[in-house]
Amino acid sequence: MPFADELRAKYHDQWESMVTHPFVLEMGDGSLDIAKFRNYFRQDYVFCKDLVKLTSFAIARAAPDYEAGKILNGFLSNFLSAENDLFLNGFHDLGVTAEQYLETEANPVTQGFGDFMVRTALEGDFDDLIALFYVTEGTYLDWAERLLNSGTQPNNAVYQGWIDIHSPDVLGDVVAWFTERLNDAGERANATKRANLERIFRTTLRYEYQFWEACYHGRDWHDVGMASGVLATEYAAYEKMRAELEAKYTDEWVVVHGEELVGVYTEFNDAAREAGQRFGRGPYLIRQVAPTNWTEYARELWQRRYAND
Secondary structure, eight states: OOHHHHHHHHTHHHHHHHHTOHHHHHHHHTOSOHHHHHHHHHHHHHHHHHHHHHHHHHHHHHTTOHHHHHHHHHHHHHIIIIIHHHHHHHHHHHTOOHHHHHTOOOOHHHHHHHHHHHHHHHHSOHHHHHHHHHHHHHHHHHHHHHHHHHTOOOOOHHHHHHHHTTSHHHHHHHHHHHHHHHHHHHHHOOHHHHHHHHHHHHHHHHHHHHHHHHHHHTOOOTTHHHHHTTTHHHHHHHHHHHHHHHHHOTTOEEEEETTEEEEEESSHHHHHHHHHHHHTTOOOEEEEOOOSOHHHHHHHHHHHHHTTO
């Protein structure tokens, strides 16, 4: 069995989870929340900066294989022209200013994925980069081709443009070449090298899935709201309520929205569920109530939990 097929078979479920993620399916039928796509588009623009670095390293690694260098150069040129133009036009249609997309901070997944790619480029060889490219481009070709074959119409120019630029007409030839080179690498590799190629394949696939997840669910660094002042109102309201809350609800979880105490909950999951259902992505503050004197609180908590042991 060709090496690429072997990896696809072994990690079939993980591949399917990526190419059939709700983000993809909802983009295909047009039901995807535009805020989720806007978030994704900005993160992908950041991600592609590291993809450009990866491709540049690959072109250098390809020498003196002029055929490989030519193909990779064409791939890079397409990104720096057609795909970059699509980004800029998409940002305009999505209402994202140049200042906003240029200052977009990578979320944890985007940061981790980019760092993984650049580290692979620095420490790996040409075959390692081929394994990485096979997943990044192969998964995108796969989901785009499935959407096009299904006949779904998003009725959204930005969504449709994003599907079309990852179609077989655009990515088909280069993914076929990545597949051929990955199969060749697997055939030449010893057991140790094959295991490393498999690790890169699997890690890249994991990151691709987590990239959808982070953008779909709005996951970001834990301190984003605090750093940007988004929760300033909620933090101020909590401080005003602190004494009363600590007198009545020590160890409980509270949800604060604006200046309002929404509710008090025994479990964090209950608080998060209520906040998500009522306020979506927020902003809202979820915080566990605890007294200012942590030494006394810790002693009381220990006695409460272990007094009967």
